[in-house]
Amino acid sequence: MRLDILNRGYSPGTKMLFATIRMFSGHPVPDAAKLVFYRPGFYGAKARAFTHEAMRGPSAWSVADRELMAAYVSKVNDSAFCIGAHTATASQAYQDGAKAQAALTDPDSAPIEDGLRATLRMLGKLTRDGTVSGADLREVLSAGVSRQQVADALAVCAAFNTTNRLADAFGFEVLSRDDFEAGAKFLLKRGYR
Amino acid sequence: MPDEDEKRAAFRALEERILAGDGAASPEQRAAAFANAGVAPALQGLIAKVASRPTLITSADFDAATAAGFSEDQIFEMVVSAAVGQSARLYDAGLAALAAATDNEAAG
Numbered sequence: 001m002r003l004d005i006l007n008r009g010y011s012p013g014t015k016m017l018f019a020t021i022r023m024f025s026g027h028p029v030p031d032a033a034k035l036v037f038y039r040p041g042f043y044g045a046k047a048r049a050f051t052h053e054a055m056r057g058p059s060a061w062s063v064a065d066r067e068l069m070a071a072y073v074s075k076v077n078d079s080a081f082c083i084g085a086h087t088a089t090a091s092q093a094y095q096d097g098a099k100a101q102a103a104l105t106d107p108d109s110a111p112i113e114d115g116l117r118a119t120l121r122m123l124g125k126l127t128r129d130g131t132v133s134g135a136d137l138r139e140v141l142s143a144g145v146s147r148q149q150v151a152d153a154l155a156v157c158a159a160f161n162t163t164n165r166l167a168d169a170f171g172f173e174v175l176s177r178d179d180f181e182a183g184a185k186f187l188l189k190r191g192y193r
Numbered sequence: 194m195p196d197e198d199e200k201r202a203a204f205r206a207l208e209e210r211i212l213a214g215d216g217a218a219s220p221e222q223r224a225a226a227f228a229n230a231g232v233a234p235a236l237q238g239l240i241a242k243v244a245s246r247p248t249l250i251t252s253a254d255f256d257a258a259t260a261a262g263f264s265e266d267q268i269f270e271m272v273v274s275a276a277v278g279q280s281a282r283l284y285d286a287g288l289a290a291l292a293a294a295t296d297n298e299a300a301g
Contacts, residue, residue, distance in 0.1 A: 002255050005265045006269070039269075042211070046206050049203050049207075050200070050204050053203045054200050057199060057200060078248050122287075130283065132287060133290055135294075136290060137294035137295075138294045147295055150287075150291050151201070154287040154288060157284070157287065158204055158280045159280075161279060161280040165247045165275070165276035165279065165280075166273065168247035168250060169272050
């Protein structure tokens with residue numbers, strides 16, 4: 001990563017944890033995981049709590065839908081690490097990689113529910129333009145999405161606009177497909193805490 | 194209310210920690226990075242890119258900040274503050290539009 005402290009500035013206990021993860025998983029520790037272990041009292045602890053709540057907390061959206069939103073926001077931001085990580089996670093969560101890929105390529109023609117389609121469009125516009133209107137939100141609501149579901153989708157959007165920015169600022173290493181698949185399996189089993 | 198839910202509260206806790214808690218950068222420096230306004234000249238390029246075009250960031254942006262005397266921990270904190278700040282603006286804009294949409298619905 002672009003700051004030496006993010007490559008080497010960990011406590012002995014955290015270095016031991018990273019070594020244990022590498023040994024038992026057979027995969028490198030992703031930079032996204034390293035980041036939240038660097039001075040966790042400043043960013044990582046609160047970021048993990050918020051991201052877990054957004055992605056795994058109570059919601060009418062499925063985990064798969066929220067992972068797809070995370071991948072879609074990442075795609076709009078062109079954030080390579082997060083696209084790889086969350087496309088893999090959404091694909092595993094749906095048990096349908098073609099569906100996730102189709103939604104990321106073109107939500108308008110993808111085989112997804114109209115409410116999810118409208119929500120992805122709105123999140124894309126908000127991420128790209130920095131703003132959305134009441135009319136944009138009425139379109140989402142009229143597609144059958146509840147007010148709480150919109151709020152939940154906005155939380156996913158905030159979580160991944162943060163992570164995308166940090167991934168690209170600090171220069172997260174883009175992993176191999178196998179490594180992303182292993183990370184996805186971990187995220188679906190353990191979440192973000 | 195959706196804008197007072199647990200997800201929003203968890204994001205507010207993150208904002209609060211970054212802006213008001215202890216840090217290597219001063220609270221004023223973190224607040225400026227969060228707002229992407231009033232940032233020290235050597236950091237303006239980096240912080241503006243974090244907020245608007247993070248894929249354009251290069252090592253040269255970090256080099257400019259360290260050459261001006263900022264420590265890596267200060268830079269780390271201000272980059273995090275900028276990322277959370279831009280996300281906070283998006284979150285607020287989305288919730289405000291949701292409120293506008295549902296207020297009109299209730300009125301209409």
